[in-house]
Amino acid sequence: MAPPWIRARDAIVALLVGSALIQPFSAAAASHSKSTSAVTVTVFAAASLTEAFDELARDFETAHPGTTVRCSYAGSQQLAAQLAAGARADVFASADTRWMSDAVSQGRIDGEPRVFARNVLAVIVPAANPARIDRFQQLARPGVKLVICAASVPAGRYARELLSRLEAVPGAGPGWSAKVLANVVSEEDNVRGVVGKVALDEADAGIVYRSDLLASLRRAVRMVPVPDSLNVVAEYPLAVVKDAPTGALARAFADFVCSAEGQRVLAAHGFRAALATP
Amino acid sequence: MSPDAVPGGAPTVAGPPALTPPPGAVRATPLAVLGGAWFALAPILLAGLVGLPVVGLLTRVPPAALLARLGDGAVRDALALSLVTGLAATALVVALGLPVAWLLARGRMPGGRGVEALVLLPMVMPPTVAGFALLMAFGRAGLAGRALAVAGLSLPFTTAATVLAQAFMSAPFFILAARAGFAAVDPRLLDAAASLGAGELGLFARVALPLSHRALLAGAAMCAARALGEFGATITFAGNLRGVTQTMPLAVYVAMQSDLDTAALLSVLLLVMALLLLLGLGAAARSGVFGGLDADGRRR
Numbered sequence: 001m002a003p004p005w006i007r008a009r010d011a012i013v014a015l016l017v018g019s020a021l022i023q024p025f026s027a028a029a030a031s032h033s034k035s036t037s038a039v040t041v042t043v044f045a046a047a048s049l050t051e052a053f054d055e056l057a058r059d060f061e062t063a064h065p066g067t068t069v070r071c072s073y074a075g076s077q078q079l080a081a082q083l084a085a086g087a088r089a090d091v092f093a094s095a096d097t098r099w100m101s102d103a104v105s106q107g108r109i110d111g112e113p114r115v116f117a118r119n120v121l122a123v124i125v126p127a128a129n130p131a132r133i134d135r136f137q138q139l140a141r142p143g144v145k146l147v148i149c150a151a152s153v154p155a156g157r158y159a160r161e162l163l164s165r166l167e168a169v170p171g172a173g174p175g176w177s178a179k180v181l182a183n184v185v186s187e188e189d190n191v192r193g194v195v196g197k198v199a200l201d202e203a204d205a206g207i208v209y210r211s212d213l214l215a216s217l218r219r220a221v222r223m224v225p226v227p228d229s230l231n232v233v234a235e236y237p238l239a240v241v242k243d244a245p246t247g248a249l250a251r252a253f254a255d256f257v258c259s260a261e262g263q264r265v266l267a268a269h270g271f272r273a274a275l276a277t278p
Numbered sequence: 279m280s281p282d283a284v285p286g287g288a289p290t291v292a293g294p295p296a297l298t299p300p301p302g303a304v305r306a307t308p309l310a311v312l313g314g315a316w317f318a319l320a321p322i323l324l325a326g327l328v329g330l331p332v333v334g335l336l337t338r339v340p341p342a343a344l345l346a347r348l349g350d351g352a353v354r355d356a357l358a359l360s361l362v363t364g365l366a367a368t369a370l371v372v373a374l375g376l377p378v379a380w381l382l383a384r385g386r387m388p389g390g391r392g393v394e395a396l397v398l399l400p401m402v403m404p405p406t407v408a409g410f411a412l413l414m415a416f417g418r419a420g421l422a423g424r425a426l427a428v429a430g431l432s433l434p435f436t437t438a439a440t441v442l443a444q445a446f447m448s449a450p451f452f453i454l455a456a457r458a459g460f461a462a463v464d465p466r467l468l469d470a471a472a473s474l475g476a477g478e479l480g481l482f483a484r485v486a487l488p489l490s491h492r493a494l495l496a497g498a499a500m501c502a503a504r505a506l507g508e509f510g511a512t513i514t515f516a517g518n519l520r521g522v523t524q525t526m527p528l529a530v531y532v533a534m535q536s537d538l539d540t541a542a543l544l545s546v547l548l549l550v551m552a553l554l555l556l557l558g559l560g561a562a563a564r565s566g567v568f569g570g571l572d573a574d575g576r577r578r
Contacts, residue, residue, distance in 0.1 A: 006297070010309040077535040130418070145435060150518070152536040185435035186517030189532065197517075201419040202434050 041246050041253050042088065043071045044079040046095035046154065046236065047190035048119065048209045052269035053093070059265065060256055067249060075153045075190035076100075083108045083241065090250035093238045093257070095119075095191075096154035100237040113239035116258050118272040120231045121155075121162050122210045123224040124198050131204035136224050137171040139205060140179035147186045147194050147203040155191035158232045159207035165230045195221070209234065211270030236271075335549060339542040347543040355521040356529035356544060360506055363437060363525060367444035367505040371452045372498055379456035380482050401450035405510025408446060412515040416442070439516035440523045447511050448504035452497040459493025460486050496559055503555045506548065 041060075045053045050073050057069035072079070072089070080099040083092060084106040092109070093116070094100040100113045125133050131144050139146060149156030163177035188194045191208050198206040199220040213223060238257060244250035256262050263273055347353055381387040382394055400408055416433045417423045426433060433439045463486050471485045487494075509527040516523040518532065526544050533541035 007307065010307040075535070081535050147517070150532060152532075184519065186519050186523070187532075188518065189535070200413065200417065202413065202417050 038066055038068060039246050039249055040068045040070055041090045041249055043069060043091045043093065043253065044083065044087075044089045044241075045071050045073055045091075045093040046076045046079070047073045047192045048095055048155070048212055049073065049093055049236070050192070051214065052211075052266050052271065055265050055269070056257060056262055059261070060253055063256075064249070064252070069253065073190075073192075075149070075155075077152045077154070078189065080106075088245055089241045090244040090246050091238065091254050092241055093236060094154070095234060095236055096157065097235055097237050098157070099154065100239060103239075108242055110240045110242040110244065113237040114254075114258055115235050115274045116238045116262070117236040117266045117274055119209045119211050119234040119236065119270075120228075120272065121158055121207055121226070121234070122213060123205060123207055123226055124195070124213070124221045125205045125224055126198055126201045126203070127220055127222055128201060129222065130201065133205055133224055135171070136166060136226050137169070137176070139183065140172070140176050142183070144183045145185045145202075145204040146180065146183040147188060147197045147206045148184055149191055149194060149207075150187040150189060153189060153191070154234065155194070155207070155209060156187065158234055162207065162226070162230070162232045165232070166226065168230065169227060209270075213270065233272075236274075332549065335542065335545050339539050343539055344543045344546060347540050350540060352520055352524075352529060352533075353540060353544060356524055356526045357547060359437070359440070359521065359524065360526040360548075363440045363444055364502055364505045366441045367448060368452075368498055368502045370441065370445045371449045371501050371505075372494075375449060375453045375456055375497075375501075376487075376494075379453050380460055380486065382453070383457045383460035384478075397453055398450045400447050401454075403447075405447060405508070406514050409443060409511035409514025412439075412443060412446060412511060416515075434515060435517040435519070435523065437516075437522055440512050440525060443511040443515045444505035444508045447508050448501040451504050452501035455493050455497025455500060456490070459490030459497070462493070463489050499555050499558045503552055506551055506555075 043053065043057070050071075053071050053073075057071055060069050061067055074082075076094040076096060076099040079092065080094070080102045083089065083103050092100070092103055094103070097113075097115075100109070103109050104113070123136050123139070125131070131138075131141075133139065133141075133144065138144070148159045151157060151160065160177075160181070163180050166172050167174055167176045185203070186197065188197070191212060194203075194206040194208050195212050195217070197203040198208075199217055205224070213221070238254055240250045240254050257266075258274070267273065378387070378393075378397060382397075387393050403411075413420060413434065415421050415423070416426065416439070418427060418432060418434065423433065433442065467489070468481055468485055471481055476484065506525075507527055508525070509531065512523065512525060513528055513531075518524050518528050520529075524532070526548050530541050530544045530548070533544060
């Protein structure tokens with residue numbers, strides 16, 4: 001039998017180890033009970049909605065004390081894939097109807113999606129304009145380093161659509177968009193990745209949303225104009241996710257985004273109004 | 279163990295109480311029970327943590343569907359690119375790493391500890407941070423980027439950038455293993471060779487290199503595995519374009535968002551390549567390179 005001081009040491013160590021093992025479980029239990037008294041609304045939103053939804057989240061939290069709104073921003077295709085894999089969320093805001101329809105066909109959406117905002121595209125170059133691009137037609141010039149989103153990303157699909165529409169403009173012509181696409185050096189998985197590459201002066205040009213031209217980027221990027229009549233109009237649908245953990249609060253957030261106040265915030269961040277009123 | 283100890287009983291020599299149990303005795307102290315539980319549970323939990331994802335990957339898509347995807351251009355481009363860049367990155371790391379590992383092992387590196395820390399830094403750096411740092415250095419507006427631009431060279435968005443990103447992240451693995459291999463060479467052999475007239479280069483090339491070849495192979499295998507799996511630094515610094523910079527990990531990431539079957543195939547291929555490298559490592563380990571055997575294969 002071990003001497004008393006050895007037994008005491010063993011007992012103390014066993015106690016410490018035992019309590020250390022229990023810690024994670026008690027912490028989890030505590031946070032679980034915390035989450036039912038302070039509710040968290042989880043929003044999956046397209047990357048281009050970052051600043052707008054941050055402000056909408058703060059406004060909603062102010063109007064509903066005790067609520068936290070947590071937004072997860074990524075390419076809409078990635079969010080739809082996460083929802084399809086069973087991710088828990090309350091609201092899904094996509095940058096195009098294609099990925100919202102995908103979520104609907106996966107059975108992850110409750111009710112009818114509503115278009116809550118629209119957007120148009122912008123061609124941007126770094127402020128220093130290393131490739132000297134003043135007119136969009138010059139995007140087809142060999143050697144220009146163009147960065148756009150991958151085809152599965154809404155911004156990537158819209159960009160390719162825009163390029164084929166711009167062929168109608170003098171100076172472009174048939175085959176122009178193929179030449180521009182041959183200049184693509186990287187396909188990003190969300191539109192803010194494109195913004196980043198241009199702002200860092202690594203790309204000669206990028207195609208992003210008009211709303212991505214944030215005030216903070218004014219010194220880093222410049223816009224190359226494209227004819228308004230040919231620009232692509234992106235439609236952003238929003239819907240409540242099926243079996244949303246916060247139930248009525250999820251619907252309340254969705255309604256808030258579509259309300260006059262929500263629309264005002266979106267407009268202030270460079271988005272265009274949704275066509276029909278909710 | 280004292281030669282006076284009676285087997286199965288307490289030692290006959292008076293002294294402090296035994297801290298280790300006599301052979302055969304079972305001590306049921308709380309610590310022992312907890313320790314036993316920990317040792318029993320840990321392998322099961324770890325095997326589950328690592329094994330379940332692998333099993334899930336292999337059983338998700340039927341083999342026929344996987345093979346059908348092999349003909350896909352994007353898959354073949356990613357596979358070819360991964361093999362070429364992985365090989366090039368490993369070759370680059372070995373070429374640059376051998377002298378560095380030798381100098382570190384011999385204690386002859388000017389700046390010693392500082393250089394050692396610098397060389398091992400990428401191992402603990404988050405890959406996207408590494409990619410961003412590479413941009414700051416070799417990007418168009420970067421420290422060295424401007425000089426490269428004068429020479430007409432631009433690194434970002436090129437296959438060379440992919441190789442550079444992979445080499446950056448996998449170098450520490452080779453250098454650590456190579457240094458350990460060189461340090462394990464019997465110094466008496468080096469002294470003997472030196473006394474016979476071998477210079478530093480001769481010691482390296484004709485004594486240390488042959489004796490530590492298993493450690494070097496193991497290090498190269500680890501480096502290659504890390505280079506094959508490199509994602510964060512590649513996508514940030516080199517970009518993502520099929521056939522140019524879209525290696526297999528990037529292709530998996532992109533495919534996961536729209537075509538799960540392709541993602542599964544690429545993942546299985548990467549898994550197979552990793553397993554092959556691991557088998558090579560296993561053979562090297564059994565040869566004793568990770569300790570236990572000296573250069574002649576004898577137990578220390």
